[in-house]
Amino acid sequence: MKIIEVNHLSYKYNETDVAINDVSFSIEAGKYVAIIGHNGSGKSTFAKLLMGLLEPNENSIKEFGIDLNRKTIHELRNRMGIVFQNPDNQFVGATVRDDLAFGLENRCVKREKMDEIINEYAKKVNMVEFLDKEPENLSGGQKQRVAIAGVLSMNPEIVIFDEATAMLDPKGKKEIRETILKMKKENPGMTILSITHDIEEAYQADEVIAFNDGKVVFQGKPTEVLKDQKKLQEIGLDIPFVVLLKNKLEAKGVKIEGSSLEEVVKNL
Ligand SMILES: Nc1ncnc2c1ncn2[C@@H]1O[C@H](COP(=O)(O)OP(=O)(O)OP(=O)(O)O)[C@@H](O)[C@H]1O
Ligand SMILES: [Mg+2]
Incomplete structure (x- = not known):
């Protein structure tokens, strides 16, 4: 089943800058897709369009078979989650526990169910012993693990990571790569889109989509695109x-x- 269908999607921030330029492709449910491309190629714009944070042109995005528009945006957004690059900008709670609770409250989860869910997801990302700590005192990798637990606890069908490991050291990057793989294993039906400059991460995905100047220039198996040195150089990426x-x-x-x-x- 096609979980995301993009049909002649274009987006301009202003008259001169075309960020997404007539892009069409689809993504199958349950795939782990790495999205690569040089700075400014349109990856984050694409993620924001999918989340309905920017308004796409009419009839250009379908998610779960439903057209994304002003009427459907809330329903669709409730079925998706996103983790951004900067771990510091995604906390609202005084403690990790409060932070996770806040997201659940927004989804109207009952108090008595909440503790159970918080513990379950903190456990999944190995953060149980940090539940009563202040988020600002955690390492970058730990913060991103909490952010991932927060997103996962909402039970999203599509999760988008927009360079969630970019600000982390190699150990933190590895931790997050492993967390993503683990969550994929536990939720085989979940579709993961991960925007990344980390080629090692792209390697572990089922599929790679490469953006170049607002267009999709490749969609296929990681081994295919990553062995094509010329293509990688063309799109400004290191092999x-x-x-x-x-x-x-x-x-x-x-x-x-x-x-x-x-x-x-x-x-x-
Ligand atoms: N808020 C904005 N206003 C105007 N132009 C923008 C805005 N955000 C992005 N752009 C432009 O849109 C284009 C695509 O940007 P986008 O952030 O989607 O790229 P990206 O692939 O995510 O890059 P990076 O790898 O640096 O995160 C760029 O030319 C960028 O300058
Ligand atoms: Mg970006």
Whole structure:
């Protein structure tokens, strides 16, 4: 089932800057999709259009088979969640627990059910012992884990990460990558869109969509786009060293198995 259908979507912030330029494609339910592309290529604009934070042109976005418009926006937004780049801007509560409770209150979850849900989701992201801590005293990776728990506790069918790991150190990035994989395993029906400059993350996705100057220039398996050095350079992205090595060795007739970066490293 197509969970997101984009049909001739365009968006301009003003008369001169076309941020999204006549884009059409679809995403199947249950996929983990990495969205890549250079700075200013339109990725965040696309995410905001999907969330209804910016208004798309008429009949250009369908989610869950429903046209996104002013009438349907609340219903659709309730079925989706987004985690942004800067972990500091997404907390409202004095403690992690309050913060998670606030989101649930907004969804009219009953008090007696709330504690149970908060504990369940804090556990999923390994943050139970931080529930009574102040969010500002957490590390970047911990903050993003809380933000993810907050979004997940709403039971969204589509989750969008807009560079959720960009401000984290390598350890924090890895933590979030693993959290995403774990949540995908536990909720196979959930569709994940992750906007990322982290090629290792793109490697673990089911599918990669590449934006370039407001257009989608590629949609396919990560191994296909990430082995195409020319294409990556064209869209302004760096090819990971391990992939470079794999390509060079393969050009010399040495075959290296593996579809994920980890497998490739293991088989080198
Ligand atoms: N609020 C805004 N007002 C005017 N122009 C904007 C605004 N936000 C983004 N743009 C422009 O729209 C284009 C797409 O920006 P967008 O933020 O979607 O890119 P991006 O792919 O998310 O980039 P990055 O990787 O840097 O986050 C850029 O040319 C940008 O300058
Ligand atoms: Mg962006």
